[in-house]
Amino acid sequence: MSWKLDSDRPIYTQLLEILQINIVSGHYPPGSKLKSVRELAMDAGVNPNTMQRAFAELEQQGLIRTERTAGRFVTEDTEMVGKTRETIAGAQLDLFLEKMEQLGFGRQEIVEFVSTRALAQAGRRNSASAGSDTNGGAQA
Amino acid sequence: MSWKLDSDRPIYTQLLEILQINIVSGHYPPGSKLKSVRELAMDAGVNPNTMQRAFAELEQQGLIRTERTAGRFVTEDTEMVGKTRETIAGAQLDLFLEKMEQLGFGRQEIVEFVSTRALAQAGRRNSASAGSDTNGGAQA
DNA sequence: ATTACTGTATTAAGCGCTTAATACAATAAT
């Protein structure tokens, strides 16, 4: 787990996003049990109260289910997880497009920019499995 | 001018980004005079101190020049402006790619995702001038 | 039954951001 936190935004918001991503990417499988609030807070280096707050919002979105004393579990509604993944991806794209257009880039330019730079030297890793994986190995 | 501010991040940071974009996109031409701190603060609906703080950081980056009592002016170093534009665009792309990969998307998928959705219904506007403009009408 | 581990709630303190209300020096405009 990464837990890269910056001081520019509320920590509980960032924790929420990280937890979301770990769920919709399949890193936290449907139905699996999550670590306790205290343990995750330790991992992330934050106060348990802060992690608790992140969970409160995460649960409100239906991605996790809480059992009073047993702990928290990832939802088993794989369809919802998948939809959430698409929603987040779409939102990220919209944000990106908005910024690029504000910078004066046209749609055509943006596509070329992304194509050129994204396929160039990639992230170095998984240069083998890449190329024909249409699902990225995520979710159900 | 937009001045869309959210409460999730420091306002002066957001003001800084907006000012940056207006400069590197050519909306604030090189050498042009900017409105006063007080006036811009009014436009944005923030306290003059907050706008002042944004300017302090903006000047530190060299995008503007301050003349004690005459006001602030956009730099005339068009090369720097252009480089800054590319730097911001690259940073935005990197952020986007990172999020998408965390969501489980592969590079190939991302390119297809962007190509499909970015060229689909666009932003509705400038459907006429789009298509062959390789510079977006920005900077020098 | 006792122990350990869940989620949850409360209180107080500290810190950064923001605002409000001024004030001052330097220059441009009249």
Place this chain on the structure above:
DNA sequence: ATTATTGTATTAAGCGCTTAATACAGTAAT
């Protein structure tokens, strides 16, 4: 010379986020 406008600095107050230090209720394990 006077007035208006510029950037800039200062002080105090309020607010949200974060942390620390607890505490409690419910359940699983022993």
